[in-house]
Amino acid sequence: MNTQTFFDRVVEATPGGERLSRCLQCGSCGGSCPSGADMDHTPRGIFALLDGGFEEDVLSSNTPWYCVSCYACTTRCPQQIPITDIMYTLKQMAIHRGHYEHPHAAKFSEPFIGFVEQRGRSFEAGLATRYHLFHRPRDFFQPMQFFKMGMMGANMMRHNRLPLRPKTIRELDELQAILNEAKAIADQEVYA
């Protein structure tokens, strides 16, 4: 059983994460964040919770999922805290521990990654789900959403932008060997 605190685990899993202990709670990050208004807690708030050890609150908040990796906070943080990378760590931990409450976001990342792992190629991020939904509409429950997606699909087709199946790279075995090894190392040394 891991005896490290939640804070320490986050620090360890993030390159440069040790700087997190320098947070001034100045709020420059939240003020710079384009989706800050829709987050449960701003990045600053998340770091206060982290400091207090509120693991459940942090990992079940929508904040990491609403982070779009724009790096506005990271460049402006007066303490050089790698905020965007910490958001990635929190997403990874939420998925890893299985108690994330925004399956929507993970559901989107997963088909994208499926393509990457099985083919070595994918689409641009905005198209992967679209493709997925187009080809597996039974996964899709809300009729209104489906209608909208269908409309967009037709438009994409008209503009010659509907994604075809992504190509497969030649040395897929090489890539998969690398990814499997990386996953094994991550399990043993990063999330242990």
Add this chain to the structure above:
Amino acid sequence: MTKKTYAYYPGCSLQHGNHAYGVSTEAVARQLDIELVEIDDWNCCGATEYMSINRLPAYALIARNLARAANENGEHDLVVPCSACFLNLHKTDKQMKEFPEWSEKINRSLAAGNLQYEPGTIKVRHWLEAITTDFGSDNLKTRVKRPLYGLKLAPYYGCLVARPDSVFDSTEQPTVMDDMLAALGAEVTTDFSLKTFCCGGHMTQISEETALGMIHQIIHNAVQAGADAIVTLCPMCQLNLDVYQGYANNLFETDYEMPIMFFTQVIGLAMGLSPKELGVGQEFVSMQPAIKKIQDVPPPKPKSERRPKQALPMPVMPE
């Protein structure tokens, strides 16, 4: 000028949803005597998705491309047109240098595929940087066959070229693309303050309202700045601002029709290439009205705005 050669990482989105960027990139490279040698058997960079699930495989995925580029083409810089791919490749190289313990783990993973990567071997550069810095806007000016007189453009940099490691320009107020567009004869907006605001990235898939809000703000700002088109350097930005523009209009009850052009398409037009050669027509919001605005003679210079005569006098120091 001698032919310049780069290793080239096109990235997935140039093959699919945004081949207009790929086509115009290649057309412009030919015009400028730049040779782009595609990395053999490159793989997806994982966008922002792989990193959200598991960090080490995400790095390894990216590093496989770096290792392959270094093996094949180590003496040349690696040029990347997509901002997200650029960020991933550049950042992985940089972090491997900065964090040897991560570098070691990444290399142990690569070894499973008989690859190795020594951080710093390859210099990763965005395509805009290669054109504006190596080739140079002044040089570009000498190649212009059809100056873009009469066209007012809003240079939109988005996030990942300006941040986090502002490699070749300011993080808050980048200007390289402004200068480049001016060199092509276009008028450049001076008050497009959201030039580095986020387009929303994959947010359309997570919270559509948040995403449409961001998209709408950017387009609204460009409209207010008087732009005929927004110029972008990233396929993800193009997709969001173009494909979702109609949805943003619906939500905010506006009727904006702001074309979103790739900077390579703009350069190509100024070099006299036809819109067709530049993949024009793939966009949702047509570029034709903007292209039609290009005229043969430079527009008259606006009169400089002097203080009107009836304005209050400047305060003077008492004698």
